[in-house]
Amino acid sequence: MLLSELLRNVEEKRITGFRDVDVSGLAYDSRLLEPGQAFFCIKGLITDGHLYALDAVNKGASVLFVEKEPDDEVCREVPLITVPDNRRALAACSARFYDEPSCEMNLVGVTGTNGKTTTAFLAESVLGESGLVTGLVGTVEKHIAGEVEPVTRTTPESLDLQRLLRRMVDSDVDVAVMEVSSHALELHRVDYCQFDVVVFTNLTQDHLDFHISLEEYFAAKRRLFEEGEFGRHRTALINIDDRFGRTLHEETSLPRISFGIDSRADIRATDVEVLPTGNRFNIRYEDKEIAVRTRLQGRFNVYNCLAAAAVAIGQGIGPESIARGLERLAGVPGRFENIDRGQPFTALVDYAHTPDGIKNLLEACRDVTEGRVIIVVGCGGDRDQSKRPLMGRVGTELSDLCVITSDNPRGEDQEAIIEMILEGIRGRFGPQRYKVEVDRREAIALAVREARPGDLLVVAGKGHESGQIFSDRVIPFDDRKVLGECLSASLHK
Incomplete structure (x- = not known):
């Protein structure tokens, strides 16, 4: 597609060194860029695509979309399209490139x-x-x-x-x-x-x-x-x-x-x-x-x-x-999903990760069981901190036992996150209503040991996710698989 055609949807732009080059594709990650593609320098939460403009040109980018003109002269060897918001420009060009x-x-x-x-x-x-x-x-x-x-x-x-x-x-x-x-x-x-x-x-x-x-x-x-x-x-x-x-x-x-x-x-x-x-x-x-x-x-x-x-x-x-x-539709992966290994109680995995989501989840659990309700729950790191005490309070108030654990800690300390969750619990509920286990696998195993015939156990927060996110790594972790393993282990003791 010619550059002039690609730019039809882009309303606000300043063009430097225009040549109506042929654009073979679009990219916003310089690692994935192929020769002849337009490169969009996107400002992210962690890094800035403008830092990779020179790398993109050296890899054969046919045009650069920027929010600020680069200092390196090499970058001026290709047409520069300066826009106020590169994410919006990427959306406009993507729709145009793939013909709406x-x-x-x-x-x-x-x-x-x-x-x-x-x-x-x-x-x-x-x-x-x-x-x-x-x-x-x-x-x-x-x-x-x-x-x-x-x-x-x-x-x-x-x-x-x-x-x-x-x-x-x-x-x-x-x-x-x-x-x-x-x-x-x-x-x-x-x-x-x-x-x-x-x-x-x-x-x-x-x-x-x-x-x-x-x-x-x-x-x-x-x-x-x-x-x-x-x-x-x-x-x-x-x-x-x-x-x-x-x-x-x-x-x-x-x-x-x-x-x-x-x-x-x-x-x-x-x-x-x-x-x-x-x-x-x-x-x-x-x-x-x-x-x-x-x-x-x-x-x-x-x-x-x-x-x-x-x-x-x-x-x-x-x-x-x-x-x-x-x-x-029998169900959705990780949404109120039943995990059955022959245990004498109900075991579920759900994606609920907000105070209202936990409330709705636990009310639904009450509707489908006459036994106790046990929940395993945590809060993700580098996310809204104000909901953490609310999650703890709702999770404990509407269950018979709330097991507080780690979720996806990302760049935060796991125990610090749990302390914030406990702010909504301590002083309101006795120690028999909640337990703390930082390790998520151990927390799930603990909840399985606590469950009695006729109870309902739900592991909340991650649902369908297949990994647990830390600051420097993502480890394989699927609540459904881990819960199934803990249930099987409990039956063979």
Whole structure:
């Protein structure tokens, strides 16, 4: 693609040494750059891509996109495109390079603190049940017309995302469902994606290390529901049982459909039964009613089902396909996932890692067991510190035994993180209500030893993740595998 064509979407730019060179590809990591590609100097949280501009030119970069002109004369041997925000420029050029793939299929965006992954899986299941060829971009995995691939982050960088969407179009995908994180919105990863449907699940405290305040966090989410770049013909689907959802429903100028259980929503669940084997409820909208039987447990999954049903209703899919699609999904990896090794109690793994997520998780656990509830939980390092005491308090208050342990400590001291969690516990609960074990494997083993027949044990926080992140390394660690090993060991003693 000629540089002049690549620049069509880039509105603010200053060009130095322009030559209409042929650009063979795009790169934001100099280690992956190939000769002839444009290199984007991205400022990250840890390093700055401008430090690698010379390396990129020496490797054969055909053009440099920068926010500040480099001092090295060698860098001036290629065209320099100076822009105010290179992440936005990368998104613009990526969409252009891959010929705007989101315009060639329907695109559904799901945002919110909790429920994005399960909602996306459910929506894809329902859409697929109707006969559509589907794609999925999410935290756990990505799907392209039935093929499953692993992922590294909730929403990929804009270049990787546009490449993925083009692959979906080339695979004849009719509709793709994408989890859209607040980071992705703030860092312009989904800019120039043309959404047809946008879903708001809920908003509770999380990511305040990045967004500073809950209001700023909400503002990032709200961008998806504002007039402008994310598609001219979007329909907004909003959970109005959530207080931020009600605000969004009142403020957005997009065509909107509400869903909920407790409110008079356009699409609502009635006659809700939360059972150990799953949920039963009816979905009512317009003059129609759908009887739903799902294997997903917990009241929070009723909301996820409603959101997915709203997506399907907006696509004109009939009640029968909606009911079958919701029933077909047996579960999502690392979300209320049952680990059964023949033990006389229930053992689960879940991704809940916010105070509200832990609350919903433990309430769901109470709904499906008459025995005690034991939870293993920690908090990630280099993330929102203000939620740590809240996590400890909620985890202990709503369980019979809370085992505090390490999560992904990253660059922080594990014991210091645990001390902050304990600030929400000490003075409120007796020592019989909680235990501390820094080593996560030992904490899981401890919880298994504490469990009695009929109890429910849940390991929370990491869900589907396959590694534990330290400052200098990532070690293999899958809660599902470790819990299974501890359960098997307990049965063979």
